Amino acid sequence: MDLLNQIIRHPIDPDYALVTARGNESANRRWPLAVLALIIGSLFAVAALQTTRAAPALQVERTELINRVQNAERAQDELQGRVASLSQEIATLRAAALGDDDAARALEERIDALDPVVGNVPVSGPGVLIVVDDSPSATADARDRVLDIDLQMLANGLWEAGAEAVSINGHRLSSLTAIRSAGDAITVDYRSLARPYRVEAIGDVRALQARFVESSAGAWWNDLAQNRRMRYEISDVKQLDLAADPGMVLRHAGKATS
Amino acid sequence: MIPLLGLLAGIVLGIVLEPSIPQILQPYLPIAIVAAMDALFGAFRAYLEGTFTDRVFAVSFISNVLIAAVIVYVGDQIGVGSQLATAVVVVLGIRIFTNAAAIRRALFHA
Numbered sequence: 077m078d079l080l081n082q083i084i085r086h087p088i089d090p091d092y093a094l095v096t097a098r099g100n101e102s103a104n105r106r107w108p109l110a111v112l113a114l115i116i117g118s119l120f121a122v123a124a125l126q127t128t129r130a131a132p133a134l135q136v137e138r139t140e141l142i143n144r145v146q147n148a149e150r151a152q153d154e155l156q157g158r159v160a161s162l163s164q165e166i167a168t169l170r171a172a173a174l175g176d177d178d179a180a181r182a183l184e185e186r187i188d189a190l191d192p193v194v195g196n197v198p199v200s201g202p203g204v205l206i207v208v209d210d211s212p213s214a215t216a217d218a219r220d221r222v223l224d225i226d227l228q229m230l231a232n233g234l235w236e237a238g239a240e241a242v243s244i245n246g247h248r249l250s251s252l253t254a255i256r257s258a259g260d261a262i263t264v265d266y267r268s269l270a271r272p273y274r275v276e277a278i279g280d281v282r283a284l285q286a287r288f289v290e291s292s293a294g295a296w297w298n299d300l301a302q303n304r305r306m307r308y309e310i311s312d313v314k315q316l317d318l319a320a321d322p323g324m325v326l327r328h329a330g331k332a333t334s
Numbered sequence: 335m336i337p338l339l340g341l342l343a344g345i346v347l348g349i350v351l352e353p354s355i356p357q358i359l360q361p362y363l364p365i366a367i368v369a370a371m372d373a374l375f376g377a378f379r380a381y382l383e384g385t386f387t388d389r390v391f392a393v394s395f396i397s398n399v400l401i402a403a404v405i406v407y408v409g410d411q412i413g414v415g416s417q418l419a420t421a422v423v424v425v426l427g428i429r430i431f432t433n434a435a436a437i438r439r440a441l442f443h444a
Contacts, residue, residue, distance in 0.1 A: 083425055087432040089394040092380040095387045106336050109388045112395055113337040116370045117344020122355060123363050125348065 159322045163196075166326050173331065192241060195250030195321040199241045201278045203316045204285050206230065208297070209272035209307035220304050222273060224257040226297070227264075230275055231255060233293020237284050239277035241318050245269045248321040265323050272307060276316050285310060337377075361410070362403040365422055369398040372426040375433035382440040402426070 170187075174180040191197045208230065211220040231249055234242050242249045247264040249255075254265065261268035277284065288294050288310070301308035355363060373395035380386040402422045409418030 083428050084432050087429040088376045088380050089390060091390045092385040092387060095390050096385040108392050110336050110340040112392055113340025114344040117341040118348035119367050119370060121345045121348025122353060123367055125352060
């Protein structure tokens with residue numbers, strides 16, 4: 077290690093020795109020394125000031141961001157509450173508009189039968205709960221993380237296995253909810269999920285789990301659990317409560333002309 | 335004595351005046367300070383050995399700071415700025431420690 081040796085053996089500027097050997101020349105000038113010391117001192121002070129000044133500013137920025145996120149979340153909750161009350165109103169208005177004849181009753185029956193399937197109303201019942209999560213080594217290898225396609229496979233497998241209603245982390249799936257990645261997070265219905273992912277599905281408990289495990293989605297997840305060491309737990313649950321999908325909105329309404 | 339007083343006066347001046355460093359120069363400030371510390375320790379050791387000359391000190395200080403800044407600047411341009419900054423800090427750090435040890439030996443004979 078010649079370089080390191082050189083640094084350690086000759087830590088002083090060799091010019092000091094050279095100039096001294098050449099003989100003394102006006103060693104009495106002290107003002108450049110004072111000026112340089114002044115400059116070095118102010119350098120220290122400025123750097124220290126800047127570092128200490130920057131720290132609280134960063135902290136303030138951070139808290140402000142957190143506040144904004146929390147405010148936005150609160151606003152979202154409020155809006156969701158409004159969505160729920162408005163859909164209630166739509167249902168009452170619809171019932172009033174339909175009237176009370178045979179055709180109306182048949183229509184109402186159809187609506188009642190379809191509502192839970194499309195995700196328009198909250199449902200509860202027995203079903204399965206599947207909990208999946210990144211593998212412990214996910215920070216080292218991005219391939220060990222749960223991707224949007226993994227959740228898509230999972231949801232589609234559950235539908236295929238006969239699930240009547242599916243929700244992921246409390247977000248009910250309907251034909252309008254997208255499961256996709258946005259940045260580092262997976263979003264369902266454009267809202268980001270926090271790990272671990274809890275997928276709940278209501279359906280025939282006797283068949284649902286077995287059929288899911290046999291489906292291609294079951295094979296997919298078996299592979300992920302075994303080869304990528306992702307968390308993958310599936311269990312039967314007696315009572316699941318799934319909320320309605322707030323994204324189901326009434327887009328078109330008109331009076332029946334019969 | 336004079337350098338010590340100058341150092342203190344500089345610190346006070348910096349705190350009182352709070353000169354703002356241009357944004358472009360800010361990344362080089364810590365490196366400049368390490369280079370300045372190296373020059374200071376080298377100068378003090380030379381002083382103890384009786385070879386101190388203020389001209390050499392001025393030249394070595396200014397050239398050290400400039401070279402360190404240029405190395406980091408070039409590193410920034412080619413994408414290894416932080417690594418080169420680390421290299422500068424390591425090399426100057428070794429020098430500072432070696433000089434500090436020599437100063438300690440000269441002052442306390444230990």
